[in-house]
Amino acid sequence: MRINKALAAAGVCSRRRADELVAAGRVTVNGTVVVEQGYKIDPTSALLAVDGVPVALTPADAAPLTLMHHKKAGVVTTASDPDGRPTVFDDLPEQWRSRRLFSVGRLDYFSEGLLLLTTDGELAFRLAHPRWHMPKWYQVAVRGRVTPQTLETMAAGMRLAEGEQLAPVRAQLVGRPADDRFVLExxxxQGINRQIRRMCRDLDLTVLTLVRFALGPLSLGDLPQGRYRLLTPNESSALYGAVDLTPATGAAKPTP
Structure with missing residues (x-):
């Protein structure tokens, strides 16, 4: 197996990033620094490390694994937390614990909804990369006053108080349970850190709940909070296709 594919399959990084790590002399095989692009290893016996940290390799015949998870509020998306808070990996079913899963992007501590966990570094890289413009949909309950001007400001592309210029956000009002409460879709x-909460802050809105209910071709559906499930074959095909990859192998689609 090519060393970049082995690192991506282990969830360390994308293949492109793996090539950069190899070129920088940060990868060792059996204790020896390797800088050759395309270097091949036996994943059943090689001792691979990045910056001296051992990498648990995935067998060559193991297909990439991607799960959908309904993250609960009050849970972090990292594998461990220095403050001891619960993580999205704490309740991972036993049959998937031996695989090196990591989260695709993040949902903050107080947010909930659709989160992908995968072993496929290339898939994760492409889902997060601006080139593929993977849309994400959220339902957000806010307290304050939402006017047509509020929606127009979001749609025009805001500049946050910290200075970041945002891409346009498609926004619509889908509910008003009380005079000072509104539900937005x-x-x-775009993937600016805590973007929705910071947008609402600058528009004098207080976020009450924030739920991501769809990502690209995937929808959270009726998956209960805190639960995990495998993607269906159709979902996997649609997700990989959306970022120009082939399902199961994680290989790039051939250029027509």
Missing amino acids: LELK
């Missing part, structure tokens, strides 16, 4: 194609 937002479509984002």
